[in-house]
Amino acid sequence: MATNGAHQDPPFTSMVKSKFLSHPEDLGVVAVGFSGGQRKAGVDAAPSALIEAGLLTQLRDELGYKLHGHDEVHNYAALAPKDDPDYRGMKNPRAVSAVTRRIAEQVYEQAREGRMVLTLGGDHSVAIGTIAGSAKATRERLGGREIGVIWVDAHADINTPEMSDSGNIHGMPLAFLTGLAREDKEEYFGWLRPEHRLSLKKLVYIGLRDVDPAEKRLLREHGVRAFSMFDVDRHGIGRVVEMALAHIGSDTPVHLSFDVDALDPMWAPSTGTPVRGGLTLREGDYICECVHETGSLVAVDLVEVNPSLAPEIESGARETVRAGCSLVRCALGESLL
Ligand SMILES: NC(=[NH2+])NCCC[C@H](N)C(=O)O
Ligand SMILES: [Mn+2]
Numbered sequence: 289m290a291t292n293g294a295h296q297d298p299p300f301t302s303m304v305k306s307k308f309l310s311h312p313e314d315l316g317v318v319a320v321g322f323s324g325g326q327r328k329a330g331v332d333a334a335p336s337a338l339i340e341a342g343l344l345t346q347l348r349d350e351l352g353y354k355l356h357g358h359d360e361v362h363n364y365a366a367l368a369p370k371d372d373p374d375y376r377g378m379k380n381p382r383a384v385s386a387v388t389r390r391i392a393e394q395v396y397e398q399a400r401e402g403r404m405v406l407t408l409g410g411d412h413s414v415a416i417g418t419i420a421g422s423a424k425a426t427r428e429r430l431g432g433r434e435i436g437v438i439w440v441d442a443h444a445d446i447n448t449p450e451m452s453d454s455g456n457i458h459g460m461p462l463a464f465l466t467g468l469a470r471e472d473k474e475e476y477f478g479w480l481r482p483e484h485r486l487s488l489k490k491l492v493y494i495g496l497r498d499v500d501p502a503e504k505r506l507l508r509e510h511g512v513r514a515f516s517m518f519d520v521d522r523h524g525i526g527r528v529v530e531m532a533l534a535h536i537g538s539d540t541p542v543h544l545s546f547d548v549d550a551l552d553p554m555w556a557p558s559t560g561t562p563v564r565g566g567l568t569l570r571e572g573d574y575i576c577e578c579v580h581e582t583g584s585l586v587a588v589d590l591v592e593v594n595p596s597l598a599p600e601i602e603s604g605a606r607e608t609v610r611a612g613c614s615l616v617r618c619a620l621g622e623s624l625l
């Protein structure tokens with residue numbers, strides 16, 4: 289019992305031993321107020337909404353994390369170029385490239401300390417930065433070791449610029465990260481180097497149900513492991529997560545990139561590209577719990593919460609934000625007794 293009025297840090301409650309972090313109770317937070325990877329305003333307000341809903345307080349006071357870098361929601365306005373014409377069909381290419389480059393540095397700075405890193409997006413283009421940063425830090429800290437990525441999403445987000453119908457870069461992050469899309473010019477993702485990259489063999493999807501025809505071809509061609517909603521229905525979420533984790537292997541540091549649109553719009557209506565027939569909130573939480581339970585987790589992204597969408601649904605934004613908070617708490621160890 290505390291004998292004076294001094295603040296006592298709550299105990300770090302995760303009972304899972306982290307395999308790859310030297311300071312698993314330290315949490316680097318990168319709050320990204322950025323929406324340039326797609327065309328609907330509002331997704332940049334997600335970090336503030338999640339924080340106002342109490343997410344970081346819960347992580348600190350209930351789960352016992354020591355937070356770092358959480359004082360600021362970054363808006364990256366200073367990085368936006370005055371002139372940003374389409375390039376290879378991409379919308380806002382210079383802005384997204386400059387911002388994700390900065391995010392990569394921010395994630396890297398946290399990750400190289402051996403901390404868990406939580407990124408609150410923002411649209412899914414931010415994952416170009418988060419995965420680049422954690423891939424680089426992991427290679428440096430752990431003798432060249434590669435990360436695995438679990439990408440939970442309704443979409444595959446692996447369009448090359450030339451394949452994309454929309455030109456929205458939030459549909460392309462995995463093409464750039466895996467090297468399927470290449471570009472030499474620094475200002476158009478040419479800053480991505482081998483140390484930032486992800487191997488297609490170390491990528492696994494859960495929740496897919498709206499994959500563009502050219503993306504399907506590409507996934508098939510490269511034998512990318514993917515569990516669609518069809519697989520969730522056929523095998524159940526328990527077996528799907530087991531197979532996804534088996535594909536990554538127990539000796540690989542894991543980066544979890546969770547697009548809230550993987551959830552059914554019933555639980556997460558406030559998102560830019562909702563698709564019916566998605567995961568229940570409980571299935572989403574379960575994925576996060578299982579990933580935490582591996583002890584392999586090194587970084588988590590939560591993206592595509594857009595509090596200004598679906599206002600026609602009673603408390604839609606509040607429910608989406610709540611769902612997002614729940615997913616993050618589960619990934620960071622809440623639900624295990
Ligand atoms: N992160 C997302 N919500 N991505 C949606 C991508 C939709 C579509 N495949 C596109 O390329 O535009
Ligand atoms: Mn999506």
Ligand SMILES: [Mn+2]
Nearest residue numbers: 412441445547
């Ligand atoms: Mn996505």
